[in-house]
Every structure is written in structure tokens, then in C-alpha cells.
Amino acid sequence: MVPVLLSLLLVVSPAVAQDTQDGPYSLSFLYTGVSRPKADIASFQATGFINDQPFLHYDSESRTAEPWPWQVDGMVNWENETQLQQARQDIFMETLKDVMGYYRDRGNHTFKGTFGCEIRNDSYCGAFWKYAYDGRDYIKFNTEIPAWIPLQPEAVNTKVKWETEGSVQASKDYLENECPDMLRRYLQFSRPFLDRQDPPSVSITSRVTLGLIRTLTCVADNFYPQPISMYWTQADSVVETESWGEGPLSENGTYQSWVAVKIPSLDRGPYSCHVQHSSLAQPLTVTWN
Template sequence: MCTMVPVLLSLLLLLGPANTQDGHYSLSFHYTGVSRPEASFPSFQATGYLNDLAFLHYDSESGVAEPLGPWTQVKGMVDWEKETQLQKAREDIFMATLKDIMGYYEDKDAGNHTLEGRFGCELRDNNYCGAFWTYIYDGQEYIKFITGIPGWFPRQTKAVFTKVKWETEGSVQAAKDYLEDECPRKLQNYLQYSKKILDHKDTPSVSITSQVGPGNSRTLKCLAYNFYPRPVSMYWTQAGSPVETDEWGDIVLSENGTYHSWVTVKVPSSDRGPYTCHVQHSSVAQPLTVPWNEGQE
């Protein structure tokens, strides 16, 4: 049986902190290029993210950069004609890189190959606090940029060829300038339009399920869902004392832009409880507490 708990009914739980995401924001892009795409599937696509929310999409089929989600209602943040031109130029460079890498591996006539690029920067309290840039070829990290050197660091043997080519072309300074200057400035501009979206908080809903399994044991599962932002803490107690957790679920982004996760504990099937699931999240002042006992079955 699943016990549903309408957590928003508790007035005490509505007194969540009014702060933003600890002043921590990020701008990142995820590029994917495919050497032999299937029919109607783009050979290249790019998605831009503010924190973990997608705000921009471009692909080789449409050839147009477009806003996503709440940003379809935001005016003035992005010049979409210029953004389309920028993403088209990046597409050309990215697909040429994929072709080069396939040549290094002599893979040009050997099936389908994929290149992913992930890069971005972070601000904390409006100050630059980090960046990343990495490429992944056929599912394995290929080369990454390290700002502290600065330079490109090969992660596969053949990536040395890419490192030499890019560094000969002067890409080290260009990459460093982008990550430490252009990207943070662009993020600061985007935040003028996006902080209200990024700082919103959705309180978790919580449910508990109970399933009797083999070996005279019962699995209690506590599910927290529809919460934002991502950080969450979940644990079980019995009569106020912590109970050893059996499994934790990953914190997963849902299609609606919120997260869900779960935690389980195993107890003897004859145990009547009570057990309590605790869910701690920035949207509430105190942890949500959801009890279970055998009488709920």
C-alpha cells in the first residue's frame, strides 16, 4: 500500500528559507555530434543550461537556436538570430573535430561514431569560481581543458594529435579566455533575466511503500518527488534512532524540471514499526517527517 502525504498542508513546513541557491549559478552547454545519424535524427545538437535547467536548443535539422521552458516567455536575454549564427559556427567546428578524431583512429569507414562536448562556468556570490571543458568520443573521455595549467590534457592516446593541433592554432588562450571571462560575463547577463526562475523552490511530495519479500523481510521505500533545487537529504529512523539504510536512489531530474529520489530500509516482516522517513530540503524550514507502521497496510 502507498501512503500519500500532502506535505504542503503543513503550515510549519511552508516556512522555508527565503535565500537563493547560496549565490551559486552555472552556465553550461552540451554538444553531441553523430557521424552517421539515423533518418530524421540531427547530426548535431546543442543544449544550453542555466544551473540544471535547459534554456536553449539548437540542432542541425532546424538550424535555429530557440529558447526552452520558462525562457520562451523571457524577452531580451538572448539575441536569437546572433545565437543561431554562433551555434552554426560551433557546429561546423565541432563536426570537423569529430571527423579529425575518426581519422586518428582510422574509423571513417567503421560504423557510427559520436562526439560529445561539455563546457561551462560557475559563479558564487557573483564571482567566478570554476569552469570545465571536456570532450567524450564514443562514450570515453577523450580530452579535457585544465585552466590551472592552462592546457588541453589528453585522456586517450590519440588525443595527443588533437592537443597538438589545437595548441598550434592558439586554442589554449582562447579556451581560457572563454571559460574565465566570456562565459562568466554571459552568465551574469543571463542572471538579470533568470534569477527568479533559477531561485524558485518546489517542496517535495513524499510517499511510502511497503513490500514483503523473501527471507522474512520487508522493504520500506520512501520516495521524495517534485522538488527543486537538487540537493536533498533522506533517512529513516525508528523511535527517533537512525536506521541503517539499505539503498539510496540517485537524485534524478524529471521531465517537468523537478527532481525525485528515494531511500529504502529492510526490516523483519513481523516488525510493526513505527518507522519514520525524514526528508530535508531547502524549501522547508524543518525536515518533512512521514511515519509508517503496520496499521497502514
């Protein structure tokens, strides 16, 4: 019998190491299990990420590993990946049952696992592996010791079980060797997409509330990567921002961000929105007047 945690580490396709410079680049996975799922929620879901970009989705309803829209052909063997995720689902949900038993509670509970690694200039530079139960940190892996570190009293049971099965060295090897090798292989296909610089398109909207206050909102759309700087000025003086926000990653792999300022409704400005992003040779300025 293959120990439970070691089964999570099985890699069904060979990783081919290639020269990968710069970065950092990361490969990570998010697993979520629910003991009593609702009708529109799968009991198990898995998502794989390269940097901030999802590239793989699997759930217990479809039982099929599927690519995200940007996926490059040939990067993943989807038949093998489906078999791997099916096996991981069984192990993960069995672990959830064990943890519920440690708490002596058979109600509705959620178990999440996240693990992954990072490389920079082709060299391993970090990794993590941790679990949470009902939103609270439960147990994590320390690669330096190495050992599983319980974060709740009940997690001692999990630590003993996994370490008795001999998972410590296998977990360390996976995080420090197998995971980086897999990431290098994926980067052969995905680097052009990850390294791209998509400039923002910037627009301004104006809205008057109760005839007294005007809200000017500057919106930056469809940019990548995520870091961006936005601010308002009037006559070359920075104006205090009323609100700022950013949207989640869109389906096309880009971001949205906005910054708003409130002014008297009769104020005609001019006001300028300034946007700085790595894709721009110089800051972009859009003026409302």
C-alpha cells in the same frame, strides 16, 4: 578565415555585466556528435545549462535553437543563437572527422565536448573545457598554463592544429571573461528560478512480497534544489536502509528521491520517514503504522 576553434567562441549578443551575489552559479554546454546516427538520433545535439537547469536545446534535425519550458522571455535572442549553433555544428562535426582520421577509423564513433564557467559573489571562480572520443577523455584545456592538454596520443594532432590556429589565448579569454559575462547577463532573468526553494511532497507506499517481506518506500517529489536527506526510524532508532535512489531532473525543473526499508510482513511498526531539505524550516516526518 577564422580559425576553427576560435569560431566556437563567437558571441553574437553583448553580455551585460550586473551585480550577482552568492552562488555559485555555472553556465555550461554539452555537445554530442555521432558519425553514423541511427534513424531516431540526430547526428549533432547541443544543450546549454545554467546550474543544473537546461535552458537551450539544438539538434541537426531541427537546426533551430529552442528554449526549455521554464525559459524567461528576453533572456536569449533565439534567432542569433540558432545561427551560432548552426556554425558550431559544422565546426564540431568537422572536428569529429579529423579525429576519426587520426585514428584511421571510419566506423561509428561519438565525440562529446563540454565547456563552461562558474562565478561566486560576482567573481570568476573556475572553468573547464574538455572533449571525449567514444567515451574516453581525449583533450582538455588548462587555463593556468594555458594550453590544450592531450589525453590520448592521437590528441597531439588536435593540440597542434588548434594551437597553430592561435586558439589558446582566445580559449582562455572565453572561459575567464566572455563566459562569466554571459552568465551574469542570463542571471538577470533566471536567478528567481534558480534560487527558488520548492519543498518536497512526501508519501509512503507499502508492498508485500510472497507474504513474508514488506517493503516500505518513502518518496519525496517535486523538490528543488537537489540536495536532500532521507532516512527511516523505528522507535527513534535509525533503521538500516534497503535501497535509496533519486530521479533525474523533471520537465518542471524539480527532483524526486526515495528511500526503502524491508520489514517482516507482520510487523505493524510504527516506522517513520524523516526528510531534511533546505526549503523546510524543520525536518518533515511521515509515519507508517
